[in-house]
Amino acid sequence: MSGEPAVVVADLRKSYGPVRAVRGVGFRVARGEIFALLGPNGAGKSTTLEILEGFRARDAGRAEVLGLDPGDRGAARELRERIGLVLQDIAVEPYLTVRETVTRDAGYYRAPRDVDEVIGLVGLTGQERRKVRTLSGGQKRRLDLALGVVGDPELLFLDEPTTGFDPNARRGAWRLVRELRDTGTTVLLTTHSMQEAQALADRVAVLAGGRIVAEGTPDDLGGRDTAGARIRFALPPGCAAADLPVAAEVRGAQVTVRTAEPTGTLHRLTGWALQRGTALVGLTVERPTLEDVYLDLTGPDTAHDTPRGTPPDTAHETAEGGAR
Numbered sequence: 545m546s547g548e549p550a551v552v553v554a555d556l557r558k559s560y561g562p563v564r565a566v567r568g569v570g571f572r573v574a575r576g577e578i579f580a581l582l583g584p585n586g587a588g589k590s591t592t593l594e595i596l597e598g599f600r601a602r603d604a605g606r607a608e609v610l611g612l613d614p615g616d617r618g619a620a621r622e623l624r625e626r627i628g629l630v631l632q633d634i635a636v637e638p639y640l641t642v643r644e645t646v647t648r649d650a651g652y653y654r655a656p657r658d659v660d661e662v663i664g665l666v667g668l669t670g671q672e673r674r675k676v677r678t679l680s681g682g683q684k685r686r687l688d689l690a691l692g693v694v695g696d697p698e699l700l701f702l703d704e705p706t707t708g709f710d711p712n713a714r715r716g717a718w719r720l721v722r723e724l725r726d727t728g729t730t731v732l733l734t735t736h737s738m739q740e741a742q743a744l745a746d747r748v749a750v751l752a753g754g755r756i757v758a759e760g761t762p763d764d765l766g767g768r769d770t771a772g773a774r775i776r777f778a779l780p781p782g783c784a785a786a787d788l789p790v791a792a793e794v795r796g797a798q799v800t801v802r803t804a805e806p807t808g809t810l811h812r813l814t815g816w817a818l819q820r821g822t823a824l825v826g827l828t829v830e831r832p833t834l835e836d837v838y839l840d841l842t843g844p845d846t847a848h849d850t851p852r853g854t855p856p857d858t859a860h861e862t863a864e865g866g867a868r
């Protein structure tokens with residue numbers, strides 16, 4: 545059982561009338577893995593998640609969750625029992641207290657976690673008697689997280705789980721998600737926070753325009769691990785761009801040098817500066833961040849017609865398009 549992926553998606557397609565929201569998406573999530581779906585607004589993340597959660601019918605393609613087809617009504621009950629959900633909009637009863645809300649949801653499961661333990665896990669200890677309507681946005685989101693984990697799920701879907709969290713609460717939520725992963729829970733999440741993806745995800749896939757445009761670990765996505773470095777410093781006083789010993793982009797007094805060989809390039813730059821008796825003020829050397837790679841993959845100038853780093857069987861689109 546442990547060798548089976550928790551989620552299998554292949555050539556998944558879904559249109560809303562003329563809007564082709566998901567256009568042949570494919571990925572696998574291994575058991576015990578944290579997998580993040582990234583992508584701009586309208587990329588198709590929620591649609592994909594909703595299909596996997598059994599809330600939305602697909603037009604075509606394969607979807608398997610814990611070995612079950614989420615589109616099969618007969619599987620719905622078993623799936624409900626085995627998955628946890630933290631959606632973007634969860635309807636909770638405003639006049640119930642925190643404890644009443646968690647207790648009520650615990651009652652939906654055969655083997656729920658201990659209610660107080662769950663309240664503690666999400667950092668709501670001390671708030672048990674407060675009515676839901678009096679919670680702040682971030683506290684309410686923590687309650688959502690509590691409801692997602694109270695059933696002790698094998699697989700947890702988190703749709704932008706930490707939106708509205710303050711930095712401490714966000715770290716706390718990340719710790720909780722990691723702990724869940726370490727005890728065997730599989731997590732499939734969407735996020736707009738590259739920091740969150742970097743901190744949490746074992747693997748990420750980037751969706752844009754209904755297709756996967758890249759997949760990898762946060763460290764190697766889009767060739768990030770082998771990508772060139774960016775060297776930055778302030779143009780020394782009295783120097784012009786043409787005086788620099790390497791090709792550079794100069795904006796105002798800020799110099800940016802992109803290089804595949806940072807060691808040699810730095811040597812030339814620092815040698816040049818020392819020879820002139822000047823300093824490279826504010827010198828930094830950076831590899832592209834996950835956000836840089838993400839923006840490059842999904843930015844306004846990027847055409848999404850040629851998926852990158854995606855296996856051909858998951859990237860291609862047939863002539864007849866997404867809708868059946």
Ligand SMILES: Nc1ncnc2c1ncn2[C@@H]1O[C@H](COP(=O)(O)OP(=O)(O)OP(=O)(O)O)[C@@H](O)[C@H]1O
Pocket residue numbers: 560563564565583584585586587588589590591592
């Ligand atoms: N119920 C719906 N009816 C019609 N169009 C929809 C519906 N839900 C989503 N769409 C459209 O499908 C596309 C994909 O939307 P989806 O919500 O899956 O994207 P997303 O990646 O989750 O975006 P966000 O980051 O904003 O949550 C968008 O163009 C959206 O407008």
